[in-house]
Amino acid sequence: MFQRFLRFTMKCQNPAKKFSTATQNNFKVCVIGSAGGIGQPLCLLLKQELMITYLNLYDIAKVNPGVNVDLSHVNTTPIVQAFTGCNVVVITAGMPRKPGMSREDLFGANAAVVYGFACAVACFSPCALVAIVTNPLNSMVPVFSEVLMRCGCYDPCKIFGVTTLDLVRASTFAGQISCADPSYLDIPVIGGHAGKTIVPLLSQSRPPLPSMTQEDIQKLTVRIQEAGTEVVKAKAGEGSATLSMAFAAARFVRSLLKGLSGEPVIECAYVRSCATDAAYFANPLVLGRYGIERNLGYGKLNAYEGKQLQEAVPILVKNIEDGVKYVIQKADIKPPTKCEPPKPPSKTKG
Numbered sequence: 001m002f003q004r005f006l007r008f009t010m011k012c013q014n015p016a017k018k019f020s021t022a023t024q025n026n027f028k029v030c031v032i033g034s035a036g037g038i039g040q041p042l043c044l045l046l047k048q049e050l051m052i053t054y055l056n057l058y059d060i061a062k063v064n065p066g067v068n069v070d071l072s073h074v075n076t077t078p079i080v081q082a083f084t085g086c087n088v089v090v091i092t093a094g095m096p097r098k099p100g101m102s103r104e105d106l107f108g109a110n111a112a113v114v115y116g117f118a119c120a121v122a123c124f125s126p127c128a129l130v131a132i133v134t135n136p137l138n139s140m141v142p143v144f145s146e147v148l149m150r151c152g153c154y155d156p157c158k159i160f161g162v163t164t165l166d167l168v169r170a171s172t173f174a175g176q177i178s179c180a181d182p183s184y185l186d187i188p189v190i191g192g193h194a195g196k197t198i199v200p201l202l203s204q205s206r207p208p209l210p211s212m213t214q215e216d217i218q219k220l221t222v223r224i225q226e227a228g229t230e231v232v233k234a235k236a237g238e239g240s241a242t243l244s245m246a247f248a249a250a251r252f253v254r255s256l257l258k259g260l261s262g263e264p265v266i267e268c269a270y271v272r273s274c275a276t277d278a279a280y281f282a283n284p285l286v287l288g289r290y291g292i293e294r295n296l297g298y299g300k301l302n303a304y305e306g307k308q309l310q311e312a313v314p315i316l317v318k319n320i321e322d323g324v325k326y327v328i329q330k331a332d333i334k335p336p337t338k339c340e341p342p343k344p345p346s347k348t349k350g
């Protein structure tokens, strides 16, 4: 059984599915939070991406000019320089969790950060595709979107909550159990990006997983849902996932760029959605020249997955409400249209 399964996996394509091979390679990408734990390895991965011509590093941290210079010494194509008119902006800035905290506990610290950068994106790269990594993701995507709505440059097809790490983890852990190469396993993960809102669709794995007991399915599901906490505990107060998150975000950015260059790619992400009662929801999307080309929905669920989804939606609705309320209250105090430009990092050629 496993041999047959392994042979099948070797024939399959990489999870970020593509339709053709033509690529454009002159994109400009900005990483906001470039000096942070996720930002630095993400910038290093993107500095090796042939589709990028200009890589912009933005961070308020004092070390950021140094990160610019450091990265500019890497002898790859992208030129490291300042922030304006980007094709893709990635937001990784914000506080990470400490043991005992939920992602929701970061709302107070990170909503203001995302709010501020939404104003900056509205001013300087209003046409960019925006990939948000900052937690709590379920609320930060609504915060960002609400600000752009108020700035008059909201396009729901261009704003993404990056949930790719949940898919990466799902295939890693399922691969460990089934002795398959995880990089060839494609398991959709729908819902959001926190605890029970993370709903892995093991029944839709491609190639199919070997048959598992319901107990094993539940264990695997919970491991995927709690994987972020597993890292937070293991780092013992020194932060949350940075390397695996950078890996996942780089994969997502690469898929956005391929889509932009006319090579549609399927990826899951947390976006504006009509799929459920939650106004934002993650499921597979076709990414194309203008961002989301088509929302593929979540397909057929088995009874267990259906129950998981039922539990996830009310939590998502609440998380989304928190984000929307935050912007309504804050916008009363200071209209986001009066945004201050971020200071660009010093120009350094790499």
Ligand code: LMR
Pocket: 096, 097, 103, 135, 165, 193, 227, 228, 229, 231, 232, 240, 241, 245
């Ligand atoms: C993760 O899934 O690892 C990230 O969302 C970070 C966290 O706080 O869990």
